[in-house]
Amino acid sequence: MTKNPGTSELSASRKRKAESIITNINNDNNNGTTGQSESSSSDEDSCKKPREEHIKAKISRVCVRTETSDTGLVVKDGYQWRKYGQKVTRDNPCPRAYFKCSFAPSCPVKKKVQRSAEDQSVLVATYEGEHNHPHPSKLEATPGPNRCLTLASVPCSASLSSSSGPTITLDLTKPKSSNDAKTSSTDRRMGSPEFQQFLVEQMASSLTKDPSFKAAVAAAISGNIFKQNQTEKW
């Protein structure tokens, strides 16, 4: 009987219980402003049905190779992300970071970033959903001809994982030491030029089908190159 009354103040200080009561009153005004994102989602706010929305949500996985010294979990893709959580999963001793798109509050896109268990120099970013707003860098950046980057401009490699959709691996490290890396077993598989050609074609076709994701990847590369430009001044 001791601890039982003690829970009252605990729940009082600890938010979500009381908060949930309040939240359902503003249920009607959710994105009453824009609404261009999911105009067809009028059936989903009934909240009762086991929504398959997250199943339909576009899930893209991007493997970004970074410097091993880079301990951060930040994947520069041109969008503005706000970190809202971090967890250590059983799957991987490295913590997984959770990001939301902070550029547009109504943007449903979420991003999970975790280092690969096998090769900790590889960041695996999982994007869920699609951006319902234009690319932030396009808004503020001048529409110069240099904006249209091609994936071929950087050393990149793609691997189509059969588990859950395409996995794009971007080697964003400096091109000089890319050969003697041999860090992951995937690098050995990438050795043959035919395989790389195959991967490039697969990646190209995959990206062609998904223009928004192509933009995101291009932005990621451009952002990284831009960073290198600032660092190395070339």
Next chain:
DNA sequence: CGGCTTTGACCGGCGC
């Protein structure tokens, strides 16, 4: 002073 990151707790789903 405002915004972002960190961090611990809570919640819901799933497996046993």
Next chain:
DNA sequence: GCGCCGGTCAAAGCCG
């Protein structure tokens, strides 16, 4: 039915 685990929230702290 219980326990585990992934995902999310929100207060506190930190930085620009």
